[in-house]
Amino acid sequence: MIASRKAVGQPKGRPTQDDYQMLAAFRLTLRRYHGFSELAALQEGLKPQQHQALLSIKALSAKTPPSVGDVAEQLLIRPHSAVELINRLGRMGLVKRLKDPDDGRKVRIALTALAEEKLAVLSATHLNELNSLRPLLMKLLRNIQP
Template identity: 50%
Template sequence: MPPSKQRRTPVGTAKRNAAAATVDYPALAQFRYELRTFLAFSEEGARKAGLTPQQHQALLGIKGFVEPGPPTVGDIARFLLIRHHSAVELMNRMAKLGLISRVTDPEDARRVQLKLTAKGEQKLQAISKKNIEELRRAASPALRRLLRSAPKPDEA
């Protein structure tokens, strides 16, 4: 074939192929399986506690919020990767169940802050305790294997 008709390898392809060859696909597949297994375990734990998985995730998002001040509905919508109006409806249902309370932001009356009630705290603590036990039992070894086998960012 004449040189002008030869196919050229795109620049950087060899480097990408070499990086892909260093990926431990069995470890990555195993980790994904164990992640899904953990999520199924956690979702079932939420149901056993009388919550939907999304309600459990919302409680966790409210309790685990790290910015100054309590989270708002918008913060929880972002945490759950849902639309604001969906988060409003979720918070309405959770408030009716006595899991959360709403407090008007003292600095901005347009904002509503979210806090867990004693009932919400109790349910979250019970589910979280079981989830931590399950993570210690099953998921951590796969994660450690995956992280050990993955190429460093500067190697990819």
């Protein structure tokens, strides 16, 4: 969920030139990572949002497969948009629907073996990229003045 200005708090005083430079560098680094992520997904035959959905489903599946609503919440999209996305992933053979054992009306989403393989490749690539960006991100974050 996106934090509101009130939740984040007001900055103390006026930003300095160093603050502006740090913010610009941080945004550029995030945008480059985002661009890297989109290209990596496309190279695996996935649209970026499909990759994000698979990653969310995997992350949420630690205890039980997530519901469509859980996926929608993680992707910051409406449930009906998540249904369409999950339908496309299903047609691609990447997800399957499961009945909730406790509530037969609820549908759970699980990854297929094909999705697990694609996601493992993408996640390893993303972790390597983050590892290479770590020193720069840490430097930028350390430079944020409270």
